[in-house]
Amino acid sequence: MNPGHAFPHERADHYLGLDGAHIVATDALLTTRDNLADVINAKAMMCVHGNAGLGKTLSVNASLRDLAPEATLRIQFRARPTARDIRHVLFDALALGGDPPGKPIEFDRLLKDTLAERFRVLVCDESQWLSRECFEYWRHLWDEPRTDIAIVFVGGGDCYQVLRREPMLSSRVYIWQEFRRLTPAQIQAVIPAYHPIWEHAAPEDIAYADTHAGHGNFRSWAKITAHAATALHKLDRTTPDRTTLNWVFSKLAGTHA
Amino acid sequence: MPNPPPITILLDPRDDAEVTHTALRAHNPQAGRLTIHPTPATTSTNALADDLLHALDTPVPGPDNARHRRSTQLWDTVAAHITAQHINHVIILRAHLMSQPRWNRLLNLRQDTGIALTLICHGHAMPAAALDALRDQPHHVTTATTPLPAPMPDEPPAHQDEPTAPTRPCCPVCGRIPQLAPVGRPPIYCGPHCRKLAHRVHTTARRTAEAAHLVRHQLTQAHIDLAQAVTELTTATGETGTPTALHPVSAADAATHAANIVRHANQIAQLARDHATIYTEHRNSLTFAASLTANRPPPPPPSTDTACRFTDRSVQILIWGAPMIAGELERGTHFLVWNQSVSRSRWLAVKLAITALASAVTVGLFSLLLTWWAGPLDAIQGGRWGTREFNARDIAPIGYAIFAFALGVALGLLIRRSVPAMAATLAIFLVVQVLVTADLRPDLMPQATTAVRIDQATMGDALRFDRSDAVTGPVRIDLPAPDGAWLLSESPALNSAGRPVPTSEVLTCWSQLLTPGQAKGGTAAGFGPLGACLAPENLHVDIVYQPTDHYWPLQWIETALYCALAALLAAFCFVRIRRLRG
Numbered sequence: 001m002n003p004g005h006a007f008p009h010e011r012a013d014h015y016l017g018l019d020g021a022h023i024v025a026t027d028a029l030l031t032t033r034d035n036l037a038d039v040i041n042a043k044a045m046m047c048v049h050g051n052a053g054l055g056k057t058l059s060v061n062a063s064l065r066d067l068a069p070e071a072t073l074r075i076q077f078r079a080r081p082t083a084r085d086i087r088h089v090l091f092d093a094l095a096l097g098g099d100p101p102g103k104p105i106e107f108d109r110l111l112k113d114t115l116a117e118r119f120r121v122l123v124c125d126e127s128q129w130l131s132r133e134c135f136e137y138w139r140h141l142w143d144e145p146r147t148d149i150a151i152v153f154v155g156g157g158d159c160y161q162v163l164r165r166e167p168m169l170s171s172r173v174y175i176w177q178e179f180r181r182l183t184p185a186q187i188q189a190v191i192p193a194y195h196p197i198w199e200h201a202a203p204e205d206i207a208y209a210d211t212h213a214g215h216g217n218f219r220s221w222a223k224i225t226a227h228a229a230t231a232l233h234k235l236d237r238t239t240p241d242r243t244t245l246n247w248v249f250s251k252l253a254g255t256h257a
Numbered sequence: 258m259p260n261p262p263p264i265t266i267l268l269d270p271r272d273d274a275e276v277t278h279t280a281l282r283a284h285n286p287q288a289g290r291l292t293i294h295p296t297p298a299t300t301s302t303n304a305l306a307d308d309l310l311h312a313l314d315t316p317v318p319g320p321d322n323a324r325h326r327r328s329t330q331l332w333d334t335v336a337a338h339i340t341a342q343h344i345n346h347v348i349i350l351r352a353h354l355m356s357q358p359r360w361n362r363l364l365n366l367r368q369d370t371g372i373a374l375t376l377i378c379h380g381h382a383m384p385a386a387a388l389d390a391l392r393d394q395p396h397h398v399t400t401a402t403t404p405l406p407a408p409m410p411d412e413p414p415a416h417q418d419e420p421t422a423p424t425r426p427c428c429p430v431c432g433r434i435p436q437l438a439p440v441g442r443p444p445i446y447c448g449p450h451c452r453k454l455a456h457r458v459h460t461t462a463r464r465t466a467e468a469a470h471l472v473r474h475q476l477t478q479a480h481i482d483l484a485q486a487v488t489e490l491t492t493a494t495g496e497t498g499t500p501t502a503l504h505p506v507s508a509a510d511a512a513t514h515a516a517n518i519v520r521h522a523n524q525i526a527q528l529a530r531d532h533a534t535i536y537t538e539h540r541n542s543l544t545f546a547a548s549l550t551a552n553r554p555p556p557p558p559p560s561t562d563t564a565c566r567f568t569d570r571s572v573q574i575l576i577w578g579a580p581m582i583a584g585e586l587e588r589g590t591h592f593l594v595w596n597q598s599v600s601r602s603r604w605l606a607v608k609l610a611i612t613a614l615a616s617a618v619t620v621g622l623f624s625l626l627l628t629w630w631a632g633p634l635d636a637i638q639g640g641r642w643g644t645r646e647f648n649a650r651d652i653a654p655i656g657y658a659i660f661a662f663a664l665g666v667a668l669g670l671l672i673r674r675s676v677p678a679m680a681a682t683l684a685i686f687l688v689v690q691v692l693v694t695a696d697l698r699p700d701l702m703p704q705a706t707t708a709v710r711i712d713q714a715t716m717g718d719a720l721r722f723d724r725s726d727a728v729t730g731p732v733r734i735d736l737p738a739p740d741g742a743w744l745l746s747e748s749p750a751l752n753s754a755g756r757p758v759p760t761s762e763v764l765t766c767w768s769q770l771l772t773p774g775q776a777k778g779g780t781a782a783g784f785g786p787l788g789a790c791l792a793p794e795n796l797h798v799d800i801v802y803q804p805t806d807h808y809w810p811l812q813w814i815e816t817a818l819y820c821a822l823a824a825l826l827a828a829f830c831f832v833r834i835r836r837l838r839g
Contacts (some may be wrong), residue, residue, distance in 0.1 A: 011596045082298065083298030084298070103307070104296050104298075104299060104304060105296050105304065105307045105308060105311055108296055109311070133297065133298045134298075135356070136297045136298065136351075137298055139297075140294065140296075140297045143274065143277045143278065143281065143294065144281075144294065145278070145281050165272075166380070167271060167272040167380070168272040168274075168379065170271070170272070171271050171272055171273050171274050207339045240773055245658070
């Protein structure tokens with residue numbers, strides 16, 4: 001499989017490639033895993049949506065790495081792709097040799113033939129960028145009786161609105177899953193397990209960091225953790241306190257807290 | 258004309274996956290039903306034709322095959338295959354995304370082939386393009402409900418018979434429809450009659466397959482019957498000891514079987530004969546179809562236009578001469594030249610020599626090129642003696658060029674204005690050429706005269722036989738010129754005394770043979786029979802002509818004549834330029 005479309009190293013799942021970070025079994029991650037198992041079973045379509053930084057891509061990657069490591073093709077587009085882009089990206093992702101066929105009908109036949117060979121899960125990241133035409137293309141591939149695929153759309157921001165607007169997807173998407181930001185209670189449960197520096201941190205400090213910078217968002221927490229880890233390393237300490245955190249916030253906010 | 262059933266529009270408001278999947282499952286070309294799942298993200302009509310061809314399991318002409326990629330041809334191909342494969346129902350998915358041109362193409366296809374069209378619009382209402390396209394078309398709209406009313410039936414709906422498309426017959430013995438081995442794509446993309454032809458090819462191919470199937474079946478049946486008869490005969494013989502003492506029932510059975518075998522054998526023989534005929538027909542159709550693509554009709558004779566173009570080019574060159582001196586006189590630049598150390602005569606001599614040479618070479622090259630290129634055409638059209646041919650071939654044009662150039666210079670010196678000089682050159686040149694061609698050329702060499710006797714052989718070649726309305730009038734017979742000669746004139750039919758034969762003397766023969774075909778010389782024999790009838794009269798026609806070996810002498814003489822004229826004009830120019838005042 002083309003390395004560009006297979007799974008990256010596990011470390012790369014994490015924002016900033018944060019050293020020492022663990023994948024933590026949040027509720028959302030566990031739900032994603034269950035949902036994906038169902039979708040793979042039904043060879044259906046699934047839509048994972050939610051704001052940026054909530055761990056959608058990480059959860060889907062982590063789950064599929066366990067569930068269908070060989071069958072997964074991760075596909076990501078530049079902004080505003082066309083059906084032609086999808087064809088070419090799939091051509092690369094499926095590691096088809098030679099020149100891409102010139103005529104759309106031949107190209108589609110080749111892709112369908114290849115996708116009919118064995119079961120595959122196509123993960124279409126950043127799908128809020130997809131136009132109606134692109135969804136129509138995915139649907140075309142999925143509706144084709146020969147092809148043996150499940151499609152997972154992962155998208156941030158207004159992805160849900162975009163996808164809901166397509167009636168064809170409403171009737172074809174088997175599971176819709178929304179990622180929400182972590183509640184303070186979930187933060188208290190999850191963050192100590194996320195990275196060694198938080199393991200012994202005071203719950204008040206964690207709550208303080210979440211209120212001021214984390215906002216229940218994993219990507220923000222990854223930033224806080226990275227800065228805090230640097231600071232702690234310089235100070236030769238192991239656990240952040242308010243002072244460290246304020247220094248970190250100053251980095252994030254651009255002003256002194 | 259096919260009479261297709263009304264169009265069905267199926268609305269699928271929820272864009273239900275099950276509707277799409279059911280329609281896709283209904284795809285069954287063997288049963289005459291296609292489901293088209295159009296390639297997404299394109300609205301071109303060619304792409305839809307490709308989708309149809311793909312569904313028909315027919316190779317799609319590639320992008321390098323520009324001739325077959327033309328929209329009309331592509332859709333003709335689709336129609337041909339739909340007709341030949343007996344498709345009678347086409348279901349189109351995602352019809353709500355179809356553009357207006359696609360609608361039009363589909364409706365035309367339906368009209369041409371008589372297919373039943375079902376279009377599935379995955380939405381609440383018909384799109385504007387559909388409403389537009391269907392305004393004058395019989396159609397009905399239904400809405401897909403959940404669950405679907407019923408899956409698409411496996412049997413095709415009522416077959417839309419059209420007179421030229423027989424329903425596929427099944428084997429009379431086993432009831433099975435013989436499968437037609439794929440014959441590849443028919444080698445025909447030939448426009449309007451494409452469909453008829455494709456149909457013919459496919460029908461004959463199918464009939465061949467059916468006949469072969471039937472023969473095989475009958476042979477098997479005959480074998481079984483024969484084996485059974487032999488077994489029974491053996492049994493009967495075994496029981497009674499001798500075949501002559503057969504049990505009456507067994508004997509009757511054996512007789513029946515024997516009769517059956519004979520019948521089968523006869524059927525087989527008949528089928529084999531039919532098969533051979535069909536096979537020949539099939540081969541002929543294929544050869545004919547192949548010839549349509551392989552043997553392009555010969556290109557229309559292009560000689561006239563192209564030759565004219567060449568002549569035009571010569572004329573352009575011919576009037577180079579006029580502005581050469583006239584232009585200098587017009588602009589006054591000759592003052593500058595004449596005040597140099599070079600004399601006027603030398604100046605003129607150089608100008609004349611170089612430009613005359615250039616015109617002669619250019620025209621000569623054009624002429625050679627034209628002669629070479631038109632050689633085969635001249636050979637077909639019979640003759641290089643025609644005015645256009647003689648004047649534009651070989652070396653004569655060089656003489657014209659030099660003459661016209663010298664004429665241009667001389668007139669330029671006289672008129673001293675470029676454009677009027679050019680016009681005058683052209684006019685005078687044309688007059689001279691017409692006079693030389695019409696009056697002088699036939700007499701430049703001694704003409705030959707020959708008397709051709711009127712008999713069956715010579716009259717067989719005659720082009721025209723024309724009697725006068727008055728019985729005393731002459732009889733005109735147009736005979737072809739002797740081989741390769743230039744026919745100048747033909748006398749009327751003359752008797753042995755050398756006097757014109759009055760029409761009254763040929764009327765007997767004429768009326769004997771007067772049939773519409775012969776009167777126009779339209780029969781294969783031409784006027785041969787008339788000649789045979791007239792032979793005893795001992796008539797002849799005097800033909801005056803320039804023999805074929807006079808061609809080159811005439812070319813040389815004419816070229817020399819024009820060159821001499823050009824030399825006279827040049828001499829005039831030298832005299833004139835010395836006297837010319839600034």
